[in-house]
Amino acid sequence: MSALRRFAVASLTGVSAVAVVASLAPAAAVSAPPPEPRVEAPAITNLQQATQALQGMTLEEKIGQMFVLFAYGPDAARPDARNTALYGVATPAEVVAKYKPGGWIYFNARDNVTNPTQLATYSNQLQTAATSTGQRIPLTIATDQEQGVVVRIGPPATQFGGNMAHGASRSTADARTAAGITGRELKAMGIRQDYAPVADVNVNALNPVIGVRSFSSDPELVSDMTVAQVQGYQKDAGIMATAKHFPGHGDTRDDSHTSLPTINHTLQEWNTIDAPPFKAAIKAGIDSIMTAHIVVPSLDPSGDPATLSKPILTGVLRNQLGFKGLIITDALEMAAVRAKYGDAEVAVRAIEAGADQILLPPAPDVQFNAVVNAVKSGRISERQINESLLRILLMKLKNGVLFQPFVDPAKIPSVVGTPASLAAAQKIVDKSITLVKNNNSTLPLSNTPRKVLVTGWGVATTASLGASLTNRGATTTVAQTGAAPTDAAIADAVAKAQVNDVTVVLTQKAWDTTVTDKLAKQQKLVNDLLATGKTVIVVAVRDPYDIAYFDDAPTYVATYGYQGVSMESLAKVLYGEIAPTGKLPVDIPVAGQPTTPLYQFGHGLTW
Structure with missing residues (x-):
């Protein structure tokens, strides 16, 4: 009988948690990673100590394991007034001591990330706090390192192009390699769970929140890539993967961070489009699945978001699809899940629905006490x-969290951003660049010395591409204009284009009709540059859909990402060092006609 089956039977028959944990000993011994040097010995180092700790757990301590929290700042001992306002205590270590949470999440935007060595030290500090209080159970530390446009830890950690770039290359082997490298680097920093891969099927070109975070609009391709990354994270790197966002966030024009989307797929459409990647992930042994704050009337007509829906989480995910791992909510601080009920009720309903862990509660005291009550x-x-609790424990056992919570910061240089990993990433991203249009045979550029203007979106992105072109002998001018360029910035770029031989203009979600200025201004920039009559190469550095709004551009390239690694691959294609081999992983529809393809799935030019 499997460990999961044993714990399910035990739960139904009233067998103690201790007995079930003890039954997991053989599996835990097999899957625990080899010993690593510790900064400080963990409080729980063997199964006997783990079972003894669980024997005395209070209700409050059990519920604490169901919370995944964060704190502001890069040091567990450093006070921060923002923590006091949120939690009533000032330091991350005090947050751990107060709530005894089962999980923790890092954000670069919340001042957690300085560099990988700092993160390894921070992880050890948090684990010291966790193993010094209450039942002394180590944390499962997580982050969103999806790669591409959602990255919490930048260089020197290895960067990849992201999911849609993998979809463009069609290589499941590369997708698995990328996940393995990412997972090993996270593990070296003390991070044992990645909230990735995104398993949503992006069938809506106007989706403001998923887009290139999805592998493709094709369910089969998304399924294959999802399985590859599950294998990379879990089998190759030995950390937890998390497929998101169940039951599928790929067909919406609303952003669940700010509003509550509704997915109007019929049951047949859901089974055909949205379900396959999650079914594939479950079959591949995915450790955890994250919920979506979306309404899907065909699965639950109540109007409740999936995160709060027992018919969806228990009825569909647990019972129909047979998922036995952890169900974790998307962040409860997001507007979509808070729209219908108060924060206290949201936390209770999420657990009633079948969630095992609640992520980022915006009112921690209120929500913790609501669940206890x-x-x-x-x-x-x-x-x-x-x-x-037993599912949470099972995953901590499986991934070595209970037995090896500490990491060695001195090992970071030998694991994170190594020359071999960086070289592998570059080769992988090289395969993703997609040449959509080349009407005047502008590409590849010759090696003749020339003056090149790099303009458009992204301070770091335009600078990175400019440097790559300069390295190839171009005399490069960089004039970054932003997502909503001013008329003065557009005029300046046009003037600079007049005195350069070639202009490369980078666009980023120029299709986005939710921000009128962005839509109009990026389009105006491109069209005014095209009107100069000079050689203009248009490059979409995020969603490939931008060309629908300036199809007069004779040369158009899609990179699916704007990290330095993607700009280096772009430069290689521009100069003909490599031939473009990427194929569109989505349809690009005609502007204003979402069902009419302008360029079809699979399109891609080369030479």
């Missing part, structure tokens, strides 16, 4: 809490 009142059974 719901159990004490009988609204949520303690048996359900125990079942979630």
Whole structure:
């Protein structure tokens, strides 16, 4: 009988948590990683200590394991007034001591990330706090390192082009390699769970929140790539993968960070489009799945978002699809999940629906106490809490968190951003660049010395491309104009284009009709540059859909990402060092006609 089956039977028959944990000993011994030097010995180093700790867990400690929190700042001992405002205590270590959470998440935007060595030290500090309080259970530390446009840890960590870039290359082997490298680097920093891969099928070109975070608009391609990355994270790197966002966030024009989207797929459409990647991930043994704050009437007509829907999380994900791993909510601080109920009710309903862990509660005290009170009142059974706790424990056992929570910061240079990893990343991204139009045979450029203007979106991106072109002998001028360029910036770029031989203009979501100025101004920039009559190469550095809004451009390239690695691959294609081999992983529709393809899935030119 499998470990998961044993814990399910035990939950139903009232067998103690201790007995179930003990039954996991052989599996835990096999899957635990080899010993690594520790900065400080963990409080739990063997199965006996783990079971003894669990024996004395209070209800509050069990519920604490169901919370995934964060704190502001890069040091567990450093006070921050923002932490005091949110949690009532000032330091990350005090947050751990107060709530005894089961999980933790890092954000670069919340001042957590300085560099990989700092993160390894920070992880050790947090684990010291976790293993010095209460039942001394180590944290599962996580982050969103999707690669491409969603990256929490930048260079020197190895960067890749992201999911749609993998979809453009069609290489599942490369997708797995990328996940393996990313996972090993995260593990060296003490991060044992990546909230990746995105398993959404992006069938809506106007999707403001998924886009290039998806592998493709084709369910089969998304399924294949998802499985490859699950294998890379879990089998090759030994960390937890998390498929998101169930039941599928790929067909919406609303952003769940700011509003509550509705997916109006029929049940047949859901089974055909959205479900296959999640089914494939479950078959591949995915450790965790993240919920989506979306309404799917065909799965639950109540109007509740999936995160709060028992018919979706328990009925579909658990019972129909047979998922036995962890269900974690998307961030509860997002507007979509807070729109219908108060914060306290949201936390309770998420657990009632079947979630094992709730991520980023915006009112931690209120939501923690609401869950405790719901159990004490009988609204949520303690048996359900125990079942979630055992799933959480099972994953900590499987991934070595209980036995090896500490990492060695001195190992970071030998694991993170190594020359071999960087070279592998570059080769992988090289295969993704897609030449959509080349009407005047502008590309490849000759090696003749020339003056090149790099303009358009992205301070770091335009500078990176400029440097790559300069390295190839071009006399390069960089004039970054931003997402919504001013008339003065457009006029300046046009003037500079007049005195340069070639202009490369970078666009970033120029299709985005939710921001009128952005749409109009990026289009105006490109069209005014084209009107000069000079050689202009248009490059979409995020979503490939931009060309629908300036199809008069004779030369158009899609990179699917704007990191330095993608700009280096672009430069190689521009100068003919490599031939473009990427194929569109989505249809590009005609502007204003979402069902009429302008360029079809699979299109891609080369030489």
